C-alpha cells in the first residue's frame with residue numbers, strides 16, 4: 342500500500358490523535374540515568390572530543406517521528422553541557438539522511454491539534470510549531486560546531502535540520518528538496534529563515550521553495566549549500582570526522598566563542614555584532630588558551646599537541 346494511502350487512512354482515525362500533543366521539550370526524567378540513550382538517535386564517540394549523532398530510523402528512511410523531534414532537543418542540550426565534546430557530526434543511518442517529517446505519525450497530530458474552538462486549536466498548533474522549531478534551533482544554540490554529513494535524500498524537515506548546522510558535507514548521490522509547498526504548506530521550522538543566509542542567492546532559494554524541485558549534490562555545492570561533495574558515504578564520514586577532529590583539537594574557548602559570534606552576527610548588523618564581540622572578548626581574551634596556542638605556533642606545533650582545559 343502506498344505511503345500516501347496509508348497516511349490518508351490514518352488521518353481518518355483522527356479522534357485517537359486528538360489527545361496527542363507534540364511534546365518537543367521532554368524532561369530528562371524520561372530518559373533514565375544513562376547518558377545519550379535515545380530511541381531514534383544513536384550517539385557514539387567518533388574520536389577524542391568528537392561525538393557522532395546518527396538519525397536512527399533506517400527502516401523508515403529516518404523520517405522524523407514525535408520521539409525524534411523530542412530527542413533532538415534532549416540530545417543537543419546534553420551535548421551543549423558536555424565538556425568532553427568539542428565537535429559533532431550529524432548523519433543518517435541506512436540509505437537516506439532523512440525523508441523529512443514522519444507522514445504517518447506527525448501529519449495527523451499536526452493538522453488536528455486538540456482544542457474546543459478555533460482559537461484553542463490554533464493556540465495548540467502554534468505551540469507544536471514552536472516546539473518543532475526548537476528541535477533544530479537547539480543545534481544552533483549548542484556552541485559546539487555541528488557538521489551535517491548528508492547522503493541520499495534530504496527532504497522537507499531534513500533541509501530545515503541541516504540549515505541549522507554549521508558545516509554541510511554530502512555524497513555525490515545526495516539530493517535536497519524543500520518539499521513543503523508540495524505538501525500544501527509553507528515550511529515553518531527553519532528553511533525559509535536560514536536557507537537564504539546560507540545560499541546567498543534569493544532567486545534560487547525562492548525557486549527551490551516555490552517549486553519543491555529536487556536539487557542534486559553538484560548544484561548544492563555550486564550554490565554553497567554544502568562545502569564538499571564526496572564519492573560515497575564512507576569517504577564523506579571520514580572527511581567529516583577528520584574535520585571535526587581538527588576543530589575539536591583547538592581551544593574550545595576560541596571555537597565556541599567563534600560559533601556564538603558567527604550566529605549572532607548573522608542575525609544582527611555589523612555594528613551591533615562588533616559591540617557584541619567586544620563585550621564577549623573582554624572576558625574571553627583572558628583565557629590561558631591564547632598563551633598556549635601562541636606558544637605552540639611559535640614552536641611550530643599543532644593544536645593537537647596542546648592540552649586545553651575542558652569547557
Ligand SMILES: CC/C=C\C=C\CC(=O)SCCNC(=O)CCNC(=O)[C@H](O)C(C)(C)COP(=O)(O)OP(=O)(O)OC[C@H]1O[C@@H](n2cnc3c(N)ncnc32)[C@H](O)[C@@H]1OP(=O)(O)O
Pocket residue numbers: 344400401402404405440441442443444445446451469470473494496497498499520521524529530
Ligand atoms: C511542524 C511541522 C514541521 C515540519 C514539516 C516538515 C515537512 C516535510 O518534511 S515535507 C516532506 C515529507 N516527506 C516526504 O514527502 C517523503 C516521503 N517519502 C518518499 O517520497 C520516499 O520514501 C523516498 C524518500 C523518495 C524514498 O523512496 P524509496 O527508496 O522507494 O523508499 P520507500 O519504500 O518509499 O520508503 C521506505 C520506508 O520508509 C517509509 N517512509 C519514507 N518516507 C517516510 C515519511 N516521510 N514518513 C513516514 N514513513 C516514511 C516508507 O513508508 C517505507 O516504509 P515501509 O514500512 O517499508 O512501507
